[in-house]
Amino acid sequence: MASAALRNQVATKWQDAFNRLNRGQPGISGLMGFSEAWSVASEFLYPKDLGDPPKDFNVQHVKAAFDVLIQCRTLPMLLENFVETMRQRQYLITRDVEAFMAEYENSNDPGIIAKLTLRLCEWYAAWAPLVELGQTISAAYVAHFQTHVFSVLPPTFAGGFKALISATLAAFTDPESVPDAALVQDPNLWQCFETLGLTERYEALISSVCYEHIENHVTGMCAGKWDEQMLSKLREWMADKVVPWMLLPYARGAKTAEEARAMLQGVGSRFDFHVCKTLCDLRTKELFDIIIDYPESAAALQDLKECLQRVDQRSQLVQSLRKANKRRLLHPGADTKDILTQYVSIIRCLRIVDPPGVLLYKVAEPIRRYLRERPDTIRCIVASLVGDGESGDSLVDDNEPIQPLQGPQVDDYMDPNWDPEPIDAGPDFRANKPSDVISTLVSIYDSKDLFVKELQVLLAQRLLAVADGNYDNERRNIEILKIRFGEGPLQVCEVMLKDMTDSRRIDQHVQQQNPSILHPTIISRHFWPSLQSSKLTMPGQFKKIQDIYAKEYTAFKPDKRLRWLPHLGTVQLKLELQDRTLNTWTLDELMSRVGLTERTASLKALFAWVDRGVLHEESSENFRLLEQAEASTVPRGAAHRPIIEDEPMASTVAQEQAAQMRVYWRFIEGMLTNLGQLPIERIQSMLKFAPGYDQTQEQLAAFLEAAQREGLVTFSQGCWKLHR
Amino acid sequence: MKVTIKQWNAVAQWQWDTGKQDDATDGEEDVCGICRNPFEGCCPTCKVPGDDCPLIWGECTHVFHMHCLLKWISTAASKSQCPMDRRQWVTAERKVAPSGR
Numbered sequence: 001m002a003s004a005a006l007r008n009q010v011a012t013k014w015q016d017a018f019n020r021l022n023r024g025q026p027g028i029s030g031l032m033g034f035s036e037a038w039s040v041a042s043e044f045l046y047p048k049d050l051g052d053p054p055k056d057f058n059v060q061h062v063k064a065a066f067d068v069l070i071q072c073r074t075l076p077m078l079l080e081n082f083v084e085t086m087r088q089r090q091y092l093i094t095r096d097v098e099a100f101m102a103e104y105e106n107s108n109d110p111g112i113i114a115k116l117t118l119r120l121c122e123w124y125a126a127w128a129p130l131v132e133l134g135q136t137i138s139a140a141y142v143a144h145f146q147t148h149v150f151s152v153l154p155p156t157f158a159g160g161f162k163a164l165i166s167a168t169l170a171a172f173t174d175p176e177s178v179p180d181a182a183l184v185q186d187p188n189l190w191q192c193f194e195t196l197g198l199t200e201r202y203e204a205l206i207s208s209v210c211y212e213h214i215e216n217h218v219t220g221m222c223a224g225k226w227d228e229q230m231l232s233k234l235r236e237w238m239a240d241k242v243v244p245w246m247l248l249p250y251a252r253g254a255k256t257a258e259e260a261r262a263m264l265q266g267v268g269s270r271f272d273f274h275v276c277k278t279l280c281d282l283r284t285k286e287l288f289d290i291i292i293d294y295p296e297s298a299a300a301l302q303d304l305k306e307c308l309q310r311v312d313q314r315s316q317l318v319q320s321l322r323k324a325n326k327r328r329l330l331h332p333g334a335d336t337k338d339i340l341t342q343y344v345s346i347i348r349c350l351r352i353v354d355p356p357g358v359l360l361y362k363v364a365e366p367i368r369r370y371l372r373e374r375p376d377t378i379r380c381i382v383a384s385l386v387g388d389g390e391s392g393d394s395l396v397d398d399n400e401p402i403q404p405l406q407g408p409q410v411d412d413y414m415d416p417n418w419d420p421e422p423i424d425a426g427p428d429f430r431a432n433k434p435s436d437v438i439s440t441l442v443s444i445y446d447s448k449d450l451f452v453k454e455l456q457v458l459l460a461q462r463l464l465a466v467a468d469g470n471y472d473n474e475r476r477n478i479e480i481l482k483i484r485f486g487e488g489p490l491q492v493c494e495v496m497l498k499d500m501t502d503s504r505r506i507d508q509h510v511q512q513q514n515p516s517i518l519h520p521t522i523i524s525r526h527f528w529p530s531l532q533s534s535k536l537t538m539p540g541q542f543k544k545i546q547d548i549y550a551k552e553y554t555a556f557k558p559d560k561r562l563r564w565l566p567h568l569g570t571v572q573l574k575l576e577l578q579d580r581t582l583n584t585w586t587l588d589e590l591m592s593r594v595g596l597t598e599r600t601a602s603l604k605a606l607f608a609w610v611d612r613g614v615l616h617e618e619s620s621e622n623f624r625l626l627e628q629a630e631a632s633t634v635p636r637g638a639a640h641r642p643i644i645e646d647e648p649m650a651s652t653v654a655q656e657q658a659a660q661m662r663v664y665w666r667f668i669e670g671m672l673t674n675l676g677q678l679p680i681e682r683i684q685s686m687l688k689f690a691p692g693y694d695q696t697q698e699q700l701a702a703f704l705e706a707a708q709r710e711g712l713v714t715f716s717q718g719c720w721k722l723h724r
Numbered sequence: 725m726k727v728t729i730k731q732w733n734a735v736a737q738w739q740w741d742t743g744k745q746d747d748a749t750d751g752e753e754d755v756c757g758i759c760r761n762p763f764e765g766c767c768p769t770c771k772v773p774g775d776d777c778p779l780i781w782g783e784c785t786h787v788f789h790m791h792c793l794l795k796w797i798s799t800a801a802s803k804s805q806c807p808m809d810r811r812q813w814v815t816a817e818r819k820v821a822p823s824g825r
Binding site for chain 1: 727728729730731732733734735736737738739740741762764765771772773774775778779
């Protein structure tokens, strides 16, 4: 039972609605008009199958109908109706999409995806209401159409779409590689993407396609190619090939070149960054080999330098190079000489990449630490300093100016060009800016005394080996080294050279007085590395020649005497052998005759004669002189020779070693003075530099313990140091 | 067997003839009483040993680096005495060819 008021209200509402639809026209003609307009409009909007004949509408007519509906404020209802019919007709699109996707999944041809998008676009166009009908209808239509399309696209579509995009990109950069270039280059395609909202939806995917393309191109073009600068070429490639493509997704609707440039700016710099990053990654990965190839690979280093300015990958570079060094360089299989050569190349290369030297400092640290532990590092450095003839490529560039060694520099704050340390420099980074390679190598060790000592040993060996009296090479080297190390430390070497020339002068004088076949080198004891003394006495005619010469010498230099070092030097002998009765000597007899105390040395000497077919070993330690060559016995190998070091001489060996170790005590003392405290491994590895040192680490340990008992050294925390 | 020496490049050290006949012992070597450097080394002011930094022999049988001794003698405190035994320093005449050897 409705109240009057309610009835009244309903009546008013109804009247309002009627008036709205009738638009104040007489009778119900307005209502009729509305009804007609509604059916025209819904007929117009009805989503048809693409196969159906095209609708033939009078645009004016349709517009008029929509105007009527707008006047009657029933547009929302119409839209709702339209959306509902679209939903009902969706199956048409779904059917198509499924058919295309099934085909794509069979063939994996991105062209199918292109066809699919074009087809979807046809649907879109077919169902689209007129643009003139206003924003509201179009927007609602687009939103619903896209929602629907996305809902029916299967997950494989994303993959297919990516393949399609990369095909379009490839069609720009390398047209031959794409089979149906015409299809993927269709300019309508991008219009379709845009219409369907695919560009927006798959934006990340599109840029990832581009990134991948750049990566492939950079890797393909630049890998292993170090002899020219690639970065500028890559940028050209970007400008010529990739940018025209980029116009499609990123600069649609640009009317002028100016506008397009503005639209591309952001994305362009992102891609440029990616080019640099990819190149930088590649070069970082290749860096170890680039360094090996230096200086042919200098261009690649320039590239790397430019890339590093754009991309902050310095720490990655350090880590990767350190890793490569550890794996490929710093292992027992590598020659010290090779390590040094590579280290020098690293120095040169990283100076190109990073002139302040921060990268170098970080990379070099493990190499230096490793080299310090290698026993023959100093020897190698010194050998290359004096330009050892063996290897052609010296560590030192001959063109480099020779300059004195440089210590760590103190910042000069008065320098107007002073720069602060780079931002990623570690706390212990020392700006050793223009220091040369030799200074860097020498600074591996804390003291340069070691180098001078080693140099002295090396020089001694070379001088004593020189047979023709030509020391110009050595003299020249010493002069060069004087510039580096200074006069003082090399004074010793100077004396050695002087001894050589003095010896020749003296020899000439002596030869005039009393010709002799003996040409001794007379050395100043304290200025040569300690040469082992020997108690060998020369037999018969040798002794006589020595005595005569010594007498002449004393006559020439009245205040001086000669002390022979019979175990050094060379002698050319002529042996005349004939048939004769043989006598055999035992080793012990021989030794007592020549006064040798070292059994191993005498054995070695005897075996040298055995090898020449002069002596024959009858039985163990019994030797026989072969007056007639015994062909069968001559080519005896060392196979069944007792291993000399294994001679059982237990009682005397220990004493002998102790005596030997006393010689090396001076070395140990010296190194502990120079380097503070050292672990036993270091002492052992350094002692190996000493001439003739052949003790094991256990023997050294026993000796150090003995020295500790005598209060000469102390042992704490794994290190030995001098007791003060 | 006949052994003929064709050529011999030997190595020898020179040594000052300090009058001691102890070639054989190469243990503790003789040092200059003033600078404590070995005779075969050189005095602190010299760089090159041997004839450039010779020894000087005294009548008292003491031997020094010549430079060391001359420097000592030139100081007033020395009173021209041998630093070892405080006797008047007299430089010994060296026999040019020691007959005993």
